[in-house]
Amino acid sequence: MTRTRPGAWIAWAVLLASLACERPTVGVTDEEPSPAGGFASGPVFEADDATLRTRPPAAVGRQAWFGDLHVHTAYSFDAYAFGTTASPRDAYRYARGEAIAHPAGFDVQLREPLDFYAVTDHAMFLGVVKEAADTSSAFSRHPMAEPLHDLNDEGNRGLLSLPKRLRAFGTFLPQALQGLRDGSLDREEVLDITRNAWRDTIDAADQYYEPGRFTTFVGYEYTSSTDERGNLHRNVIFESSEELPTVPFSRFHSQNPEGLWDWMDGLRARGIESLAIPHNSNGSNGSMFERVDWEGRPIDDAYANRRLRNEPLVEITQVKGTSETHPSLSPEDEWAAFEITPYRVATMLPSKPPGSYVRDALRRGLELEAGDSGNPYDFGFVGASDTHTGAISDDEANFFSKVGLLDATPELRGSVPLGFLLRTGMRLVGPDALVEVGGRTYLRSATNTYGASGVTGVWAEENTRESIYAAFRRKETFATSGPRMRVRLFAGRGFESDLLTTPDGLASAYAQGVPMGGAWHTAARGGAPQFAVWAQADPAGTKIQRVQIIKGWVEAGDSRERVYDVACSDGLEVDPATHRCPDNGARVDPATCAILAGPGASHLETVWQDPDFDPTERAFYYVRVLENPTCRWSTWDALREGVAPHPELPLTIQERAWSSPIQVHPQ
Numbered sequence: 001m002t003r004t005r006p007g008a009w010i011a012w013a014v015l016l017a018s019l020a021c022e023r024p025t026v027g028v029t030d031e032e033p034s035p036a037g038g039f040a041s042g043p044v045f046e047a048d049d050a051t052l053r054t055r056p057p058a059a060v061g062r063q064a065w066f067g068d069l070h071v072h073t074a075y076s077f078d079a080y081a082f083g084t085t086a087s088p089r090d091a092y093r094y095a096r097g098e099a100i101a102h103p104a105g106f107d108v109q110l111r112e113p114l115d116f117y118a119v120t121d122h123a124m125f126l127g128v129v130k131e132a133a134d135t136s137s138a139f140s141r142h143p144m145a146e147p148l149h150d151l152n153d154e155g156n157r158g159l160l161s162l163p164k165r166l167r168a169f170g171t172f173l174p175q176a177l178q179g180l181r182d183g184s185l186d187r188e189e190v191l192d193i194t195r196n197a198w199r200d201t202i203d204a205a206d207q208y209y210e211p212g213r214f215t216t217f218v219g220y221e222y223t224s225s226t227d228e229r230g231n232l233h234r235n236v237i238f239e240s241s242e243e244l245p246t247v248p249f250s251r252f253h254s255q256n257p258e259g260l261w262d263w264m265d266g267l268r269a270r271g272i273e274s275l276a277i278p279h280n281s282n283g284s285n286g287s288m289f290e291r292v293d294w295e296g297r298p299i300d301d302a303y304a305n306r307r308l309r310n311e312p313l314v315e316i317t318q319v320k321g322t323s324e325t326h327p328s329l330s331p332e333d334e335w336a337a338f339e340i341t342p343y344r345v346a347t348m349l350p351s352k353p354p355g356s357y358v359r360d361a362l363r364r365g366l367e368l369e370a371g372d373s374g375n376p377y378d379f380g381f382v383g384a385s386d387t388h389t390g391a392i393s394d395d396e397a398n399f400f401s402k403v404g405l406l407d408a409t410p411e412l413r414g415s416v417p418l419g420f421l422l423r424t425g426m427r428l429v430g431p432d433a434l435v436e437v438g439g440r441t442y443l444r445s446a447t448n449t450y451g452a453s454g455v456t457g458v459w460a461e462e463n464t465r466e467s468i469y470a471a472f473r474r475k476e477t478f479a480t481s482g483p484r485m486r487v488r489l490f491a492g493r494g495f496e497s498d499l500l501t502t503p504d505g506l507a508s509a510y511a512q513g514v515p516m517g518g519a520w521h522t523a524a525r526g527g528a529p530q531f532a533v534w535a536q537a538d539p540a541g542t543k544i545q546r547v548q549i550i551k552g553w554v555e556a557g558d559s560r561e562r563v564y565d566v567a568c569s570d571g572l573e574v575d576p577a578t579h580r581c582p583d584n585g586a587r588v589d590p591a592t593c594a595i596l597a598g599p600g601a602s603h604l605e606t607v608w609q610d611p612d613f614d615p616t617e618r619a620f621y622y623v624r625v626l627e628n629p630t631c632r633w634s635t636w637d638a639l640r641e642g643v644a645p646h647p648e649l650p651l652t653i654q655e656r657a658w659s660s661p662i663q664v665h666p667q
Helices: 006-021 077-081 087-093 130-135 143-148 159-182 185-209 257-269 303-310 357-370 420-429 465-474 503-512 632-640
Strands: 061-073 115-118 217-222 235-237 274-278 313-318 380-383 432-439 439-444 455-460 476-482 486-492 518-522 530-536 543-557 558-568 605-609 619-627 654-657 662-665
Touching: 006 558, 061 087, 061 235, 061 558, 077 159, 087 115, 087 143, 087 185, 130 143, 130 185, 143 159, 159 185, 185 420, 235 257, 257 274, 257 303, 257 465, 274 303, 303 632, 313 357, 313 476, 357 476, 357 543, 357 558, 357 619, 455 465, 455 486, 486 503, 486 619, 486 662, 530 543, 530 558, 530 619, 543 605, 543 654
Parallel strands: 061 115, 115 217, 274 313, 313 380, 380 476, 518 662
Antiparallel strands: 061 455, 217 235, 235 274, 380 455, 432 439, 455 476, 476 654, 486 530, 530 605, 543 558, 543 619, 619 654, 619 662
């Protein structure tokens, strides 16, 4: 870039001002000027009826769109406290493929832009910590705000600021909450900050919404928990921004999620449509998918209908662990231990698996239904990041975790041993902050159980709010642990083997069958369903190893489950006795993270029929797609740091995708 001397800028400004303000004298006559300024003699251009299409046409049929519905920016109290200054606009720029700054000072950028994105900052204290840190604001003059002053100014943003941040974060929230309760903090003052941040969030979503090319959704996070710290968080996503509440419903309004549903129903009655997505059920300590309501009463049809009306989807995977299932819940599923974070959110307290995982919830729903109660757990699946930097971190090879400065380096993520300075500093924090593993000292944290996950996929006609939200509502959604895999699932009869790879076949599947998220009624549909399955690998990623169907059913009042491999890579055949594909031999070298060439499939498809189908049994079926093994992010961290990988962390993982279930109702 060429730079001009300051004096030159002044000279140019004077010249431009003189040209703009004085009538030129060259060639001037005493004749009166033309009233039309010289344009009265006729047109210069001929009229042109050509048009510019500003919105791409809708696709013929439905195609896959990828996005993230769980993103935090500087308006979230925890994100700002740990260094995030990214605004909602920065988040949308990132989703569209631009680089933005990470709190630790390096740039982050997606390997491939996303199709849709939703900023979902915490409604509780929305914008308040950011306002407290701004010493030009009136709110910053409260004594409780003083530790936050200038927190993210240039001189305070290094890793050495972490102790100060931890202290400030640990004291401000309880003091502010107490101030709201005892009246020493003006509630209207806090609400004004929230209203302004919420208005800016809405404006940013509308500014970056480009129908047909990039979709934004207005949303926020309802952040609640049980008294025992069991996670009850939900993301609330609005269909439209035409009319919205002035203040989002938060835990300050009710700790009970049923209060959120009542508020959403009230808005819906006024034409304001939204849905809530539970997340991190793995950290709920059994409270997310209970068999009773908040007051401990048995679930009934009214409860089930109200929950399904407001929560048709559930987040099955994200950075704080995958919530599909747990080895103790699915002991015969060899792949059940995928990216398990066993703690309650923001703690190191163990979380009870029953009632905390999605497959278990699907089974509970069948059991409740069999007992003449309603089924509140007939949901579809989405994936998300829960990033607190504005930027989704879904790439194992380039993982920067979620909480800004708090987990910005391999040492702070617990994937490599602590250096001398950090080891000394953490000893000052307390003995529980460190753990010795294999003769090396690591940070003791839940962060090393986190995953580079996840992404939501939808099947929709076009990339617009209306079309994508309709896919949410009919649950034609799927989730991935990061890669852009695509998966289709239909139930039907008389399916041809190439059904999902020909335009006529796909149209027939929609016309005669039931897509993921739907229901198959055996009697009305004429008998046992076939399942048409198609999976495509991420074109920029790793090949597929196998495709599975997970079945859950009720037998004599008790639910059961089974995993069936239904398609194998490399021409391998499923063993009918074990329902498993043979090992395809795919391997990765953990010393270099190089993928050994050879096996795997770019896509797999099949039409499968349940060999154990019983028309009298209530059941659900969903697809799980497994990639070949690749290095886990913690192995990549160790490789780049030149140290041996953490001996208690997996070296490799198998990235995966999940379709939403199809529910099968008996005769």
